Amino acid sequence: MNQSFVCAQLSEDPREVFVSATSTALRCFVTLPPVGNKAPTVVEYNSYGKASERFRGFSKGTLVYIHGAKLRYDLESKAYSLHGGVVAPVTEAFPILNTVILCGRCVKDIDENDPRVCKTTADGLMICNQTLSVNTGRNQADLFNFYAINSSKDALNNAELLMNFTRKGTGLTIQGRLITDAWRDKESNEKRSQTKIQLVSMTLAPKGTNTLAGQTVKSSTTVASDKVAPLWGGKTAEENDPWNLTSGLPELPGQYGSAPTLEEAPF
Numbered sequence: 001m002n003q004s005f006v007c008a009q010l011s012e013d014p015r016e017v018f019v020s021a022t023s024t025a026l027r028c029f030v031t032l033p034p035v036g037n038k039a040p041t042v043v044e045y046n047s048y049g050k051a052s053e054r055f056r057g058f059s060k061g062t063l064v065y066i067h068g069a070k071l072r073y074d075l076e077s078k079a080y081s082l083h084g085g086v087v088a089p090v091t092e093a094f095p096i097l098n099t100v101i102l103c104g105r106c107v108k109d110i111d112e113n114d115p116r117v118c119k120t121t122a123d124g125l126m127i128c129n130q131t132l133s134v135n136t137g138r139n140q141a142d143l144f145n146f147y148a149i150n151s152s153k154d155a156l157n158n159a160e161l162l163m164n165f166t167r168k169g170t171g172l173t174i175q176g177r178l179i180t181d182a183w184r185d186k187e188s189n190e191k192r193s194q195t196k197i198q199l200v201s202m203t204l205a206p207k208g209t210n211t212l213a214g215q216t217v218k219s220s221t222t223v224a225s226d227k228v229a230p231l232w233g234g235k236t237a238e239e240n241d242p243w244n245l246t247s248g249l250p251e252l253p254g255q256y257g258s259a260p261t262l263e264e265a266p267f
Contacts, residue, residue, distance in 0.1 A: 001103035001173065002134050004069045004082055007096050008032050010062045011042065014055055019048075026052040030064070030082075032178055033096050039182035041195055044081040045069070055087050065090045071100055071178075073142050080178065080195055098177040100197060102144055104134035106170040110163050118163055125151050128159040130166055132174065146176055146197035158199050171205025 008030035019025045025046045032041040045066065047055040058064065069085030108131055112118050118128045129147045136142055148158035166172060176197040185192050 001101055002070045002136075003101045004066065004071045004085070004178075005097050005099040006032055006066050006069075006082070006178070007090065007094060007098070008043075008045070008064055008066060010058055010060050010064065013060050014047070014058060019046075023048075024052075026055050030066075032098055035098060035177060035179045035198075039180045039193060041178045041180040043178065043195070044079070045087075046081065046083045047087060048084055051084070051086060058087070058089065063090050063092065063094065064088065065094065065097065071102070071144070072136075073144055075143065099200075100176045100178060101173070102132055102134050102146075102176070102197075103173040104132045104141070104144075104171075106166045106168060106172055107131045107133050107143065109167045112163065118159075123151075125149055126157070126159040128162045130162055132172060144197060146174060146199050148199040156201075158202065161202070162199065165204060173203045173205070174199055175201045 011029040011031050014026040014028040016024050017027050025048050027044060027046050029042055030045045032043065034040050065088050066082060067086045067088070069082040072081045072083055073079070074081070110117055110128065110130065116129070118126075120126050127147060127149045129145065132144045132146060133141045134144060148162045150157050150159050174197075176199050178195060179198050180193050180195045182191065182193040184190065
């Protein structure tokens, strides 16, 4: 799974580009509002097919809601981009949405002794990084780096869960948000920024075998294969119709009566 649901503002007018010899797309940069004390996030958005015809009428500055777009990451340019989905204009009263859902497999084990992967700050914040491989089809995949951060007082310790329960090959579905850190380089005094995925929640994929602590997990509900409980708990439709709502309905063909002949049909 790879879907994004975000509110954004067009940073430029959409421009038409060729994506193949016979097809085109509308492309432009959009700006996602800042999250907390972070900076605004700028990503490239691509609209295809019939959806692009409506997108063509949008212009720079338009507030839009992008529903169900796919998030892509280019390793060479280290840039995120959004593709497809449905775009609709919104008003300033529309809530700010920034949700990314990705499903894939972790590509590395977490080394607790590597500060680039897992560390605790002086303020007591725990930060853990992981990389997710998401299939894009045709035996190809995108790699998405994401991180979890929490304090010891947080009810949901995402960083600790990420460290304890994920390793190379672990199936994982995450819900996150695109955020951008901005700072000024101490040596060159130049402005720099980095866009990342911040983990909000995650779900581990079920294991290949239904075992728990070495024991087979059995279903708590069984249904006899030779008898299935009928609709309405064995009662008839009339018994479940105390207000007589079904009275006066025409008889149906088949088991409820013979089908009308051509001469008897009401048309």
